[in-house]
Amino acid sequence: MCCANMATYKSWWNLLLKLTIFWIHTYSTCAFNEIWWNLGMSGVLQNPNLYIVGTKTMCVQLKGLSLGQQKLCTLYHDHMPSVGSGAQMGINECQYQFRFRRWNCTTIQGDTSVFGPVLQIPSREAAFTHAISAAGVIHAISRSCREGDLASCGCSRAMRPKDLNRDYIWGGCGDNIEYGYRFAKAFVDVREKEKNHPRHSEALSRMLMNLHNNEAGRRAVYNYAKVACKCHGVSGSCSLKTCWQQLPTFREIGERLKERYDGAVEVKFNKRGTRLKRKHKKYNKPSKEDLIYIDQSPDYCQASKDTGSLGTTGRECNKGSDGMDGCNLMCCGRGYNTFKKTIVERCNCKFVWCCHVKCKTCESVKDIHVCK
Amino acid sequence: MGGVVLETLSWKKLIILGLFLLFLLITFFLIGGLIAPRPTNVVHVIGTKCVNKGGVGNKEWFIPRGGSEKCIQYSSLDDPGIEDDRISANQIVFSFWLPHPREGIQLDFSRWQQTMISVLDLTILYDDENQVEDDAIIQLDARISYRDKEDDVNDWKELASSLEERQLRCEMEGKKENGYAYNCDLLSFFELGSLHYDYYLINIKVPVEPYKGINAGIGNLRDITLVGIHQNGGFTKVWLSIKTVMFPVVLAVLIWFWRRIGQLSRPPNLLERTLFALGIAMSILNCPLEWFTLAIDMPFMLLITDIRQGGFYAMLLCFWIIFTGEHIMDQCERNRLVLYWKHLLAVVIGCFCLLLFELSERGVQLANPFFSIWVTGVGAKLALSFIIVAAIAASCYFFFLCYMIFLVFRNISAKKVALPSMSKSRRSFYMGLIYRFKFLMLATLVCSALTVVFFIISQLSEGQWKWGDEDPSLEYTSAFFTGVYGMWNIYVIGLLSMYAPSHKQFVQGSNAGGDSQEEEVQLTYLPSSSETSAIQSFAAKVAAD
Structure with missing residues (x-):
């Protein structure tokens, strides 16, 4: 009788311990909010x-x-x-x-x-x-x-x-x-x-x-997958048509x-x-x-x-724009600093459909506005 | 008098027979709808971007998957490695291995899948500095090879290779901003008349020669997706089973029909001969030649099937004209094929044009599966002119047919007025004629209407198909094919059995004297029959009495 009681008691403890560990575990993942x-x-x-x-x-x-x-x-x-x-x-x-x-x-x-x-x-x-x-x-x-x-x-x-x-x-x-x-x-x-x-x-x-x-x-x-179809019946007629889904970009x-x-x-x-x-x-x-x-x-x-x-401190903004990217809204009225920056770009490129392109490099100076 | 079976049947028998044929028709429809899968299915393969390190003339095969035989590849053409390794556009090979592996197993094609056609779907991204030019032409250096499961992994054998040009039709919808994709028309790629081997490997190069302007204005090509459309094995199995059952049935009915005609004392008339020819065309279409494709490589099967089908429909059109012509019930004596030359010429010209088109498309594809008559300017014009001539011939045909049907109906109403004043045998002859014609009209109209309805349903169900909807419990497209195929089989069987000469004799009752005059009356042809003569003979009979 006594021994049986002891066993129940022990298993209860075990369960409680496991629950606590589980709780700590779940709590810790919540705290860091890890996500895939x-x-x-x-x-x-x-x-x-x-x-x-x-x-x-x-x-x-x-x-x-x-x-x-x-x-x-x-x-x-x-x-x-x-x-x-x-x-x-x-x-x-x-x-x-x-x-x-x-x-x-x-x-x-x-x-x-x-x-x-x-x-x-x-x-x-x-x-x-x-x-x-x-x-x-x-x-x-x-x-x-x-x-x-x-x-x-x-x-x-x-x-x-x-x-x-x-x-x-x-x-x-x-x-x-x-x-x-x-x-x-x-x-x-x-x-x-x-x-x-x-x-x-x-x-x-x-x-x-x-x-x-x-x-x-x-x-x-x-x-929003598009449906594309192809006709391929007798003599290329549309008596047989097969359709499939195209992934949108x-x-x-x-x-x-x-x-x-x-x-x-x-x-x-x-x-x-x-x-x-x-x-x-x-x-x-x-x-x-x-x-x-x-x-x-x-x-x-x-x-x-x-x-x-x-x-938004340190974010670039667009001086002329009235939208969200305009300096006024982006910087929340704090104002902005303006820098001059030399930009090195590819130019006069000879493009083909893929891969390595032959280009020249061009330099230009541009005003950059950055939120205070 | 010797009528056709149709006239000697009692209403009860006719209704039972009609119900039986309807039941058969529903069975055909349900076989397609419930047992068979969709007629065709699609394999999507995005080309693996392999790198050819061996120079332009390198003839090796680039294999997208596998162990050591796998090609050197990049996951994307925007991979920085391409720039770092100074890979040029001429070194990129798009490689496709069909079919895919699924659930850990490399699938393989089966000969039951019969045929495969394919189209290319290009992903071209918009780039301010490198736009797709108007009327740009893309040149593809395409090769296709095959291998069987038990062959060595490197043992790809070339099936065909070709340098193909295709017109690019791309447009930007909405925003023109870098990174957005063009909406390009699909490019037709190849058609294989037989899927004889297990695996197919396709290598596509897009060679660039800036000085010749080859592939210069095709924009920022990022991906090539090959969409392969193959017939479903399940559909082939159901289809072949139907053919295998219908072939001997139609053949047996046809033999029975011809023996009945052979037992007559007179030679077969035109209508009987036409009906026989229709039965033969049906049997040729039914002949399950496809069984051979399971053993032998028969890439011409696609062409043969198309020709067989065309032959049957041409025969059906001729039959309608001749049948209507033989029932016009005016004074002229017909019963000769020559009289129908105008009408039949329309059918022949139309069918000949479609045959030429077929031969120049699928015929040439036997030699070069990448060929398509539509891609070159001259070819497209030629193809279009074939189709236009065929369409004109078809409209001429329908004009003739409608006119003849109008004549028949006009004569029928004239005859109906005169019927009470005719002799009993003459009346029964005309009534039989009208009955036969109306019966065929009804059957033909029902069949044509059902074909059109089935066709529309299957087209709608296919065009509106979107996944996420519940799977339809009926496979409409398959049901359309088996249903229509079965229906025309039933139609031909029905015609052969209904319009065969009857053994039974009309019991003429009181006016038995008229029979001897009418004995020579054939299926449709009544010698020198006109209203006046009918009345005259009636008057003569009354006088004799």
Whole structure:
């Protein structure tokens, strides 16, 4: 009797200990806010030592992956370079789309949260980054499938790999964008779904927001894939027509998501605290393609420890412009310094479609305005 | 009198037969819709950017994947390594290995997949300083080779090679800013009439000669995507099964029909001969020659199938003209092919033009799979003129056909007025004639309407196809093909069995005397029949009575 009691007591202790460790673990990942976008940072996947250690160790060593993503990484380790290049495409596109804004998608080298603590705020910017990186993954995966890089790319019709060749001969393989979508959904969303959050909690609202914006990013790729067709019936007539999906260029996707960013919908919890709904009734309901955010963005003018904003001090601005890139708005009224800079450019080039070009170098002097 | 089977059938039998044929038709439609996959499928391959270190004349094959045989490659043409290594445009080879590996397995083509055609999709990025010129022409040095699974990994054997020129039609929609892509038309690339081997490897060079202006104004080419369209093995299997079943069935009906005609005391008339020829054309189309492609390399199969199909439709058009002509019911004696020379000339000219077009496109492709008549200016004009002449011939044909149908209907209404005043046998003869004609009109109209409807449905379902929609439970395109194919088979079988001479004799009841005069009445042809003579003979009979 007594011994049995002792055993129960011990197992309880064990459980409590495990729970504490788990809590510390999850808390620590939360605190650093690691995210898989880190794979897109230069030098993370390019590290040659990474591939020697074996897939399991590699996946644990990759910083920024959540537990579920680590599992997916071991299963689909050959997809990781594509995930990395997708993340990188997302980051580059973000920087291109926001190059004239106060917040310009600056990445912080060595920080596994990639864009720094400012994206802890559930703002429009956070919404955009989630969407564009999810879009980057589906784009990169579908592309790699088409390049034949990913040997393990799916052929959606085949249920059992054993019968793959037979199924392929019977009805061909499914679309690569579809495969990219499925993989991106599994990989990107698993991070959000790992934990259960109580109702009305900030973590739950952020999770719902991220899931929505990830989906919006993915839809920006496949909803706008163009359909191309070829007629090849008798005598080249259109009695037989075959159509397929063309991937949009990533620039188009970035542009589309930027439009969604401009029209993003502010949301709040419903009464039960389980779902998000629009805050202002006068705006339209957010569709699955719209971006949503919870809090207003900071003004990004000043560097601030509280928000994590880097400020616009030292940013170049355009003196003549009335837009966001104009010196007045960019520098938040602080004024700017003007320098003269000698720019060395290629000029009089003889271009062909690719590769090495023969150019002259020209020098010119330009005025550069930099925010105080 | 000896009528055709159709006239001797009771309504009950006719309805049962009609329902049975309808059931067959639905079966054909469902076989395509439920069992067969889509007729064709697509393989997308983005060209691997290999580097040719061996100079311009280097004839080695650049293989995108594998172990030591894999080519030296860059992940992108913007790779800084290309600039560092001073790689020139002439050294870049776009390499494609079809099909892809999937789920860790290198897939291979099967002979069931029959044919492959391909188009190229160019990714050209906008660059202020290097724009795509208007009317730019891209020159491709293309080579294609094949290998079987069990061959050595380096053992690629050349199938064809050619220096091809294609017109670039690219435009910028929206913003003209660096990094945005041109929207370029697809370039037709090659057509293979047989997929006899397991793997195909395609190497494309885009040679530059600035002084000759070759490939000078094609902009910033970043990627070449090859879209290969192959037939689905499943579709071939279903298709071949249908053909294999239909071939002996139609052949048996055809033999039965000809034996019936042989039993007649008179020689076969024109309509019977035409019907027989239609049956032969159908049998030629049905003949499952495709079985041989599983064993022998037959790249000409595509051409043969097209010719067979063209032959059948030409025969069908001729049959309609002759059938309508033989039912006009006026005084002229027809029953001779020569009388239809105007109408048949339209069919012959139209079909001949399409045949020439076919031969100059698919025929030349037998020698050079990269050839397309549309890419050169002269060729495109020639092809267009073939098609225009064929279209003119087709419209002439339909004018003739409509006019003849109008004549028939005019005569039918005139005859209907006169029917009550005719002798019983004469009346039954005309009624039979009208009935036969109306029956065929109805069957033909239903078949043509169904063909058009099926075609529109399949085109719509294909054009609006977007993934993310639920997979349609019916494969419309396949259903269209099997449905229409089955329908014309049923049509021919129906005609052969319905319009075969009947053994049964009409029981004429009271007016048995008229029979002897009508005994020589053939399928459609009534000697010197006119309203007046009919009335005269009626009057004579009354007088004799």
